[in-house]
Structure formats: structure tokens, C-alpha cells
Amino acid sequence: MDSIISDQLILAIKDQFQLNWNGVHGVSHWARVCENGLQLAEATGANKKVVKLFALFHDSQRLNESWDPDHGPRGARFAELLRGKLFDLPNDEFDLLFTACSLHTQANTHIDRTVQTCFDADRLDLGRVGKILDPKFLCTEAARDPKTIEWANQRSINGFVPDNILGHANFL
Numbered sequence: 001m002d003s004i005i006s007d008q009l010i011l012a013i014k015d016q017f018q019l020n021w022n023g024v025h026g027v028s029h030w031a032r033v034c035e036n037g038l039q040l041a042e043a044t045g046a047n048k049k050v051v052k053l054f055a056l057f058h059d060s061q062r063l064n065e066s067w068d069p070d071h072g073p074r075g076a077r078f079a080e081l082l083r084g085k086l087f088d089l090p091n092d093e094f095d096l097l098f099t100a101c102s103l104h105t106q107a108n109t110h111i112d113r114t115v116q117t118c119f120d121a122d123r124l125d126l127g128r129v130g131k132i133l134d135p136k137f138l139c140t141e142a143a144r145d146p147k148t149i150e151w152a153n154q155r156s157i158n159g160f161v162p163d164n165i166l167g168h169a170n171f172l
């Protein structure tokens with residue numbers, strides 16, 4: 001898929017992941033979030049490196065599959081810990097990644113289009129846990145497009161595993 005996400009980075013995240021790697025907050029969800037975000041980025045102009053790393057880190061520190069309101073800030077700090085070791089980003093891009101991970105469960109939207117795109121990429125995959133997507137909780141026009149919602153929702157409900165580096169990590 002790209003050079004920003006290496007197998008070593010995925011394995012470091014998997015090593016400490018507390019939940020089911022193939023569960024509702026596991027790597028197949030991350031793979032769909034990644035594809036959702038990259039698809040949206042074509043319209044929103046979001047930073048694609050940040051979108052990919054958000055997909056990987058945003059739920060990486062979850063401690064349960066239900067109510068865990070601090071998993072976003074923990075995921076952001078985990079990204080900070082691995083930065084410079086297993087991936088790298090300039091300060092301005094890292095700030096966007098940190099913000100998107102930190103706030104993804106706490107903020108409805110954000111002023112920055114990359115952060116908005118990250119939020120939407122995650123929310124477009126809510127069908128897998130039986131939630132009906134309400135467009136008013138989506139930040140970008142691209143995500144609110146009924147065709148986009150239908151596309152992402154069907155993949156989410158069906159547990160579709162994308163053909164990308166995170167989809168392949170399903171079998172790691």
C-alpha cells in the first residue's frame with residue numbers, strides 16, 4: 001500500500017493490542033477505515049499519510065469493545081511513543097495525527113479537513129456494530145454523499161476485508 005506503514009509497525013501494535021485482533025475494533029476495521037479515509041481524501045484533500053496512520057493507531061489502545069472513552073488519547077500517545085522509531089512524520093503532520101486520534105470519540109468535528117476525514121473514515125464503518133449512520137454526525141460533504149454511505153455501510157456490515165497492508169495483517 002505504501003511505505004509509511006511497515007510490517008514491523010503493525011507487529012509492534014499487535015504485540016500490545018489487548019483485544020481480539022479480528023474483532024470489531026481490530027485490524028479489519030482499521031483496514032476499512034484506511035480505505036474509507038483514502039477514498040474521502042480524493043475529495044477532501046486530506047493528508048493521506050495521516051489518514052493511514054490514524055486507521056492504524058486510533059483504536060490500538062482500546063481496553064474493551066464497549067465503553068472506553070480514553071482510548072483515543074491513549075492511541076495518540078502510543079503514536080508519539082513509536083514516532084521516530086517505527087514511522088516518522090514532520091511536526092505539522094504528526095500534530096494532525098495526534099489530534100485525530102485523541103479526539104475521535106470526543107469531538108463531533110474539527111476545523112482541519114484531515115482530522116475531519118479521519119473522523120468520517122471511522123464513522124463510516126459503524127454498520128459493523130449495528131449502528132445506523134446518521135449523516136449529521138459526519139463532518140465532510142464527501143462522507144455525507146448517500147452513495148459513499150451505502151458503499152461503506154455494506155462493506156462494514158459484511159465484514160469486508162480490503163486488499164491493503166492492514167487487510168493482509170488479518171493473518172499476522
Ligand SMILES: [Fe+2]
Nearest residue numbers: 058059104105
Ligand atoms: Fe475508537
Ligand SMILES: [Fe+2]
Nearest residue numbers: 029058059122
Ligand atoms: Fe474505530
